[in-house]
Amino acid sequence: MKKLILFLLLCFIAPALASLGVRAADSQPNSWRSADWSSSGQLPAAEDDAPAAVYVMAARTGGLKGALAVHSWIVTKPANGGYTRYDKVGWGNPIRVNGYPADGRWYSNDPETLLALRGDEAARLIPKIEAAIAAYPYAARGGYVIWPGPNSNSFVAHVLRAVPELGIALPPEAVGRDYRPFGEFVTLSPDWRDLELSLGGYAGLAIGARYGLEVRIAGLVFGLDVLRPGIKLPGFGRIGV
Template identity: 40%
Template structure:
């Protein structure tokens, strides 16, 4: 019984701690783990995961893909974000930056994949094409998907040479392999 009380206390403490975070003030600083486009001229593909915001981070991650063609001065980042749909925008977001490894609203990202050089140069056009064909670009559902993890999983299925393996905590990644068309 004492152990159960301890577990409940820790869980409640975590809820209180997470509920005090404000997404508007949470860190979005670079984590310093991406390859700098100022220092590397080779083509680069990187995939990142960071704990989801607030209590969701206890069991789920948010994932995104960044590509930098050879000689490019910035990365193009592709990600799916649910709040965009609520605002009448596509869930699929594309932007350019020198720092694709930014904290995900307070959570430090982990690099899941890094491909460089000739292989990256060959795969970037395939990734770009797959992004343009992503069937759920305007949809978002936390569970079972499509969500932020469905997107890179779907890209990985379209470009198997990428050899992308998402972690178990990438909830919604299985949606991509279970569905061939949008609902």
């Protein structure tokens, strides 16, 4: 029991508190009304960029929540077409299409591009992405739960699991990515590269090529990345090469 308490203190509680302290010392918008939601200018203008493209992006969320969590979304663009951005939000009909600029800031925080896929492979995967979005089981009004899920990150994680050819997993600070309803305790990726165990998103384990080795408690993650050596800490995310 003492070893378990020490593990929780060192690997989860201490990093989370440190991240909260850093966040509290930083200046943040007072409310969503005063936050900047405009384009960050990271993506080229669609009319100037002919190839098909798929992007997965994430940005720190607002307030103290941003110390521990990011908000993620998906952007698609057919060849010679415009951007379509898919988010899940916590008000109204939760799945929003083009509710914000494709590369828009989230609560004034610049996004990070987690995946940029262009050309023929992007064109091939866009119909699969759209099918996964259409099949998402928590798209109705009331289908958003901030913690442990299903939230914005649960939505994007669903699409990434359904289209493993995208080849990525959401970062460890994407709280809610490990949400599963009770009864779905074991998830094996379609390409057999990752195995996840989940107790309703409250606790779990993961091992595989995309996740490395992760211990998940209350949506926070402590883990080791093997293929790209690094360590994963609550709030700070992945630190390594």
